[in-house]
Amino acid sequence: MSELRRAQKSLETVRRAKEMLGTFYRRQERRREGAPLAWCMAGVSSELLYAFDLPWEWPENFGTLCAAKQVATRFCEQAEADGFSQDLCSYLRNNVGYVSRAVELGATPPEAPSGGMGTPTMLLGSGSLCDPRIKWFQALSSTYLPIPVFHVDPMSPPHDVDPRDPRIAAHYIALLRETVCDLVAFLERQTGRRLDLGRLRAALANAQEMIALLWEIQELRRAVPCPMGSEDFFTGAVVPLLFMLGEREATEYFRCLRDEVRDRVARGVGVIPDERYRFLWMGLPPWYNLGFFNAVGELGAVFPIETVYYVGAPVEIDLSDPLEALVERSWKRATWIHDWGAEVIPENCSPSGFSAPGTRLIRQWVKDYRLDGAVMHRTRSCRAVSWGQVHIKNQLAEEGVPSLIFESDMADPRSWSQSVIMGQVRGFLGAVEASKREAARA
């Protein structure tokens, strides 16, 4: 296990994330005895939960935390012993194993990081992104936690259907609107409170500002040398984007991050001292070994952009009717993503704040981010994110852009092999170097 290490963060703001995002990192303080607590998945609008003043926690995030703290294996094995296949999502196995163990002990498992998760009173799932996320809470509720479950379930058009056709738009927006309204009705029943439209409007306004700031950061990352690499993106941007969208604290955090990145660009400061290669990162990161990015950085490579948790361009929304604004934002973002090639992206219409970029956008990134290639993490237990990498590799190859695909997993460290993976990376860098030299000679 000594080969697994935490990321060395480059940006000061990221280093201060825990202190600046106290609402998230001190979430235990938000729990109230006997009061409602939701466990939810990315795909559920955190702005809505904020509007209900409903505390929420994220099993997916807890999976990444357990992986980072090197306890995911314990929970994954527990889930497997309960009959959940090793093929299944390691976030899911981690969460199921954690709950199974908590039920067995009648208490929070002592090895759980950050005091474990609070005991939920409801499960809010989502049909976005993948199949396991629609089945996860079903399995959890039927086996361990018999509490109410609700899923938001919007759909997005296939790649060959035009979302700008008014009939198509009306078709998809109707489902989106209805599923959001159904969620509101569910939350009203569960909390005994009416939706506070004023709070929702304020949260959406914060979210708009935050998405614009994150977009600005992503644009600034085009600079050479690269001011922010994947190690800082994954350790510093994912939590506020996925789990705090709409909270003022997160918006202010992103403003601070934007300022620092902007300052670095102005001063020509990069993540690594001698930037020789710039790569696209595709796939989920190995959360138990984010130090991998530093290890690759030591070889002269930086990752200025990632395909996961991609925020996309900000879209205009009318906040006068905040519920309708949430629908409008989700649909406009789905449409924007669709415009850039959607043949291998998952369900993409989601009331949360991120997406997966399409093929044409990735091809465009090669120019915009001056990429030398792509490194793709094929995660055995997450087919939803991995599926399509071979196609993207083929697409990039048409542009003469090389790619490396290596295999392990996002939250199950048993699949990591440092020597094999670093050997593959070194070989890839050698090939990229040779082709750069050849290009320079030509």
Next chain:
Amino acid sequence: MALTGLARARALYEARDDRARELKAQGKRIVGYLCYFAPPEILEAAGLVPYRIRGDIRERVTDADQYVEPYGCPFVRNTFDQAVKGRYDFLDGVVMAHSCDSVQRMYGIWTHYRPAAFTHMVNVPHTVTPASERFFHRELGFFKERVEAFAGARIADRALEASIDLYNRTRELVWDLYQLRKSNPPLISGAEMLEVLIAGGGLPAAEFEELLREVTAEVTSRRDGPGAKRARLLFYGCINDDVTLIRLIEETSAHVVMDDTCIGARSFLGRVTNGGDPLAGFVRYYFTGFQCPRTYRGTDRSRFDYLIHAARQFQAQGVVLYMLSFCDPHKLDLVDVRRYLEDAGLPSLVLEDDYTLTNLESMRTRIQAFVEMVA
């Protein structure tokens, strides 16, 4: 002499796509589909020939690896591999549905690398709610419009009703054959039944109806049906479009008397309501009532009541749970279904496979032990 009944079914099963190729040569347009969420009745009503795309468990996946990852539904990868190798070059169209992540993503890859004159994906929500039922209804309306555009003519209401009637007749005939599996020994084996159903997937519905009538006539009068065996089993799980495994179970002295798979009871039992709004009938049959684990149906294990009921109806003593690698929807139901069966006093055996059946001998040993236990 032309083959009839079970012999014809076996020949069609073995020859896979011969009949579709013949029809193509006669000028018919053939549209392949991967899942029943895209109702074949609509294709048939437009004068097209629906063809259920099959994998080939005997064919190793090779060429598909250039375009798609190794981790993913091995059945879907296998079908695409055959498309890449040109085995489906007789198809004029390909229709898929968002039945699972693998198919949803495969649609984009398939249509990119193997474009066809007509391609369409039917989107399917993951939850059954009034909103999702309305969405699926509209989605089927768009599907019907696209089919009409490809066929070059509007589908008349009468044609759609006739197609629904035809498919309902085939379902009734299939159910009649299933009834013949209730006796002990059953009059038709599990392997024979599956051969008939798979053969039907490659035929126009009228020819399938004729085949079913021949098989029924033959089976009801046969004297050489399956002999006595030690146990009666229900076969549940992932798609199974090859009879090898069912034959193996039956060789180990157990009858497969009932199933819950998509080329089986899940798709052929029941009927589409005809008259009034045909799309509403499809929504009820192919979405609301279609017991595919990819659809969320609440957390109560009583969602598997239908399975217990089927096992009791057919006097199954145990259940084989067939799981393909990387099938998230089925594998996420597995814990619940096993416990529910156990509570109902029905032992179960999990058989895992990667759609190659390379571990057939180890399966044989495990099936034998299971039969010993339940007999």
